[in-house]
Amino acid sequence: MTAPEAGIALCRLLAFASAMILFGSSLFTRFLAAGPLGDFIGQRLRSLILLAAALALVAVVAMVPIAVIRMAGSWHQAMRPGIATTILRETISGRMLIIRFSLAVLLMGSCLMSPRLGLRTVAAAGLLLVSFAFSGHAVADDGARGLVHRGNDIVHLIAAAAWLGSLVPLLPCLAALRRPELRAESYAALRNFSFAGHGAVALVLVTGVVNALLIIGPPMNWLTPSLYHILLLAKIALVACMVGLALVNRYVWVPRMKSDMAVAARAITHRTVAELLLGLGVLALVALFGQLDPG
Template identity: 45%
Template sequence: MTLDAVLDTVIAGNRLLHYLASMLIFGSSAFLWKIAAPGLRMQLDRRLAFSLRAALLLALLTVLAGLPLQAAEIVGSWQAALDPALLQKLLGTAIGQAWLLRLLLALLLLAVSMLRQPGRLGALVVSAGLLLASLALNGHAAMDQGLRGFLHGANHIVHLLCGGAWLGSLLPFLLCLRLLDYPVARNDAGLTLRRFSSAGHVAVAGVLLSGVVNTMLVLGRWPTDWSSPYQLLLSLKILLTAAMVTLAIVNRYVQVPRMQSDARLAVAAIRRCTLIEIGLGMAVLALVSVFGMLEPV
């Protein structure tokens, strides 16, 4: 494997880890803040504590690694990642300014996570949302100028936030399914799952609509030329997203009504579908991490 290929793999891996961490923080925090029944909020918060702390640390570390990796890619040398002069020069560019903003947002998110005031969850959602939205400063959405550039960036932000709300909330959703087994928590868990169902419709619709708009803005047509690596990977992303939507529809409109007659089997089926949904979501983010670095042709 050539040095360029290794660098691209490491950068894509760093991007993937950052996507996963940022979306988990945003989606899980939003779930706790606005979807979880008050009687479950503290219990779910405790159960998610380790995962969220790990995601916070990972989000910060992946941001920190971003600029050195960018420097290494530009020069084509690992030594460039540790060259103070080159890194300082990069800070004066649009790439460096975007990285600096993202670093400040990651530090803000870490500071907010340490708060213990009643408004902590709301502040955590806002700061996590800002970090996730800042990903629109890089990539294909940042290539356009003027009004088109503004609209492209805004649409990309909607896509990121809806995707984070969808994928990031699936972990606390799984925890709520487990709480259905406890009589004391069953009513609150049921209320939470109904709220999630309503919010999930909005998040999924937002992902699909903004995804279509983004494809039209970048390519101007559907990705049908599979000789292009970008279009091939984008087509795979669309296919995997369609599979995720299908699983979500099966959960909501097949398995949820089935709970009235056979709750145990229905909940087990919902859990399996959700785990597959998470796996597909991670595969989607892996594809995005790769084709986001390719020329959109």
């Protein structure tokens, strides 16, 4: 992997992680934790939200010169008069860089304007994530197959953000169980999250399988000894661990909250943190996938 490719992978990782945190946190506080609980979660996450928005903007801005150098072939070529402008204006990848920059600025402004996350942040973060479906392996397909591939990528990214991003506000929601005035709302939010989470996880798994089939073909091809396939298997293993932790939380520890809330909440918190760390590993692998030849 070349230096520009490594730089783009790092920028994609930061942009993915930041946008997913903002998307999932906004969904959670807007639809699952209304009222005082939403305010409590928003206050707890305020610094993290601003940091995520700033990181998304920095990552998208840094991606512009790195991508231009990669497409130009070298930084010497990229510095020639008119080369960068031509790349940004005349290529699909260049125009997507401009669109991402605009969305990252909009996202930063949305987070600064209001201390409470809302639909504007959901829309800006979601569109920023969707923009990545128009780069990488999805754009290699034309016609109907290309439309299916990009559409599948969009659903995959949004579902993954809804799942992984919502784990962040889940942590202060669990902490709110210790407050008598927020306990009922927290229980309700946890039940709603459990119901919605099943749908998000199912979409991630189905669209992930479809994506792998579109890129490298039937499952027997997945065992080919190449770096791409090894990373794909590593991603599958990490996602399987995440699903396992989510199932243990839902069907082992959530029912125990009625008998021992403190122990159950602590166990769910620990496994949620583990899910987030595994999810970060998955995002790192996804950021690398876009720079590798699946062949």
